[in-house]
Amino acid sequence: MNRVVRIxxxxxxxxxxxxxxxxxxxxxxxxxxxxxxxxxQRLKKDNQQQYNGFxxxxxxxxxxxxxxxxxxxxxxxxxxxxxxxxxxxxxxGAFVSLHITTTNCDPNASPDIECPLRGQTSEETVEDxxxxxxxDHLNERLRCRNPEGTLDTHIHLLSPDWGKxxxxxxxxxxxxxIDEGYDVFIHTEEDETIRPTNVIAxxxxxxxxxxxxxxxxxxxxxxxFVRYENEMDHSEKKxxxxxxxxxxxxxLVKHPGIEGRYFTSPPWHHQGMFMAxxxxxxxxxxxxxxxxxxxxERRPGYHTERISGCLDLYDAEYCNVTxxxxxxxFEDFLIHHIPDKNHKRSPQxxxxxxxxxxxxxxxxxxxxxxxxxxxxxxxxxxDEIDPNKTVHFNLTAYNxxxxxxxILSEEELNEYEWIIE
Numbered sequence: 001m002n003r004v005v006r007i008x009x010x011x012x013x014x015x016x017x018x019x020x021x022x023x024x025x026x027x028x029x030x031x032x033x034x035x036x037x038x039x040x041q042r043l044k045k046d047n048q049q050q051y052n053g054f055x056x057x058x059x060x061x062x063x064x065x066x067x068x069x070x071x072x073x074x075x076x077x078x079x080x081x082x083x084x085x086x087x088x089x090x091x092x093g094a095f096v097s098l099h100i101t102t103t104n105c106d107p108n109a110s111p112d113i114e115c116p117l118r119g120q121t122s123e124e125t126v127e128d129x130x131x132x133x134x135x136d137h138l139n140e141r142l143r144c145r146n147p148e149g150t151l152d153t154h155i156h157l158l159s160p161d162w163g164k165x166x167x168x169x170x171x172x173x174x175x176x177x178i179d180e181g182y183d184v185f186i187h188t189e190e191d192e193t194i195r196p197t198n199v200i201a202x203x204x205x206x207x208x209x210x211x212x213x214x215x216x217x218x219x220x221x222x223x224x225f226v227r228y229e230n231e232m233d234h235s236e237k238k239x240x241x242x243x244x245x246x247x248x249x250x251x252l253v254k255h256p257g258i259e260g261r262y263f264t265s266p267p268w269h270h271q272g273m274f275m276a277x278x279x280x281x282x283x284x285x286x287x288x289x290x291x292x293x294x295x296x297e298r299r300p301g302y303h304t305e306r307i308s309g310c311l312d313l314y315d316a317e318y319c320n321v322t323x324x325x326x327x328x329x330f331e332d333f334l335i336h337h338i339p340d341k342n343h344k345r346s347p348q349x350x351x352x353x354x355x356x357x358x359x360x361x362x363x364x365x366x367x368x369x370x371x372x373x374x375x376x377x378x379x380x381x382x383d384e385i386d387p388n389k390t391v392h393f394n395l396t397a398y399n400x401x402x403x404x405x406x407i408l409s410e411e412e413l414n415e416y417e418w419i420i421e
Contacts, residue, residue: 057204059196060093060148065182067099067170069308070190073129078191078338083142085193090144090151092196098153101169102129103160130155164303168296175294178278185281188273189308192227193336201332202275209324212257219283222313224323225271227337228353233344239353242343243270246351250359253324262324263363269323270309273335284319291319327360358413365407375402
């Protein structure tokens with residue numbers, strides 16, 4: 001089955017928003033991707049019959065809509081990593097419809113028009129972003145081998161006159177496809193890795209949340225994500241989060257029905273991406289006080305952060321949605337910000353993910369469930385067969401940890417991995 005990258009000039013957008021486009025941007029391909037709807041419906045029916053309609057945490061047979069916004073070609077290497085991870089979602093058996101929204105920054109634009117990414121003003125035409133050799137390269141890179149999955153890719157070329165609002169195009173695409181049977185809609189910037197684990201964890205946790213609060217309250221919440229980077233400027237390379245001022249104790253969300261299960265990142269909840277189900281997107285169209293998530297509208301302040309970073313979604317003056325981070329599975333909701341450099345801007349906020357893990361474990365220790373479980377985790381043992389070789393390991397702490405059912409001691413909880421400058 002052929003997977004073909006399609007380039008689409010959004011002429012409908014041009015008419016809708018009266019944005020002038022140059023003749024040079026009239027790119028299209030004549031090849032159409034094959035319809036996989038029959039295959040999708042068969043798998044969905046088989047899964048429903050096998051599991052009696054209950055949700056099963058698998059990507060097999062899931063229908064997923066992904067939009068990635070990119071500008072120019074300066075960060076193309078990052079985009080390639082993102083595309084590799086999206087292909088992995090198909091290799092896990094999902095039906096993926098991938099949409100890349102792209103433009104260039106107009107070097108002759110009015111000062112009122114901001115380039116979506118600073119420093120990317122370019123003389124290149126839009127066509128130069130994705131020349132034929134790049135399309136040919138991507139056609140091979142985006143060829144999903146799993147016969148149970150599909151990956152169809154579309155490239156939407158937009159006018160640079162949108163400025164930073166080019167990121168809004170993902171909302172229009174979401175709502176144009178709202179009734180096409182997608183299990184989840186994903187938007188991300190071009191430099192954040194979305195792994196299959198992230199997608200299935202979101203679907204699983206959202207379903208658990210729906211069972212706790214019901215369909216009517218699901219739109220009140222969004223299972224969120226936190227970006228991390230790798231410290232490349234330290235001798236020890238460790239994951240850090242940098243965008244928030246975390247308190248020593250995580251603050252649990254105490255809403256009725258979900259007490260003790262979720263916490264949230266300190267405001268503002270910048271993510272650089274988000275996921276949503278159809279039910280949530282529909283609720284956010286009319287959510288009070290001023291959400292109208294489906295509308296393309298200039299917001300005050302940092303527009304890209306408000307739309308792509310989800311600030312509007314969690315802002316009490318707009319959508320007023322509560323971000324939820326699962327207390328006992330938070331590691332599945334860490335998103336790698338590929339540049340690994342933004343943490344240098346906020347050194348005062350840096351928390352290593354191991355420290356954040358210990359803060360969560362402290363909160364979980366008060367849960368009776370944690371004290372009744374048996375250990376089911378990594379097995380470690382000394383495996384040196386030569387008795388004449390010295391082994392510098394002591395497994396006493398590990399063995400005690402296993403006997404406690406995989407619970408850290410108070411001493412271990414207090415051993416924070418402080419950053420050494």
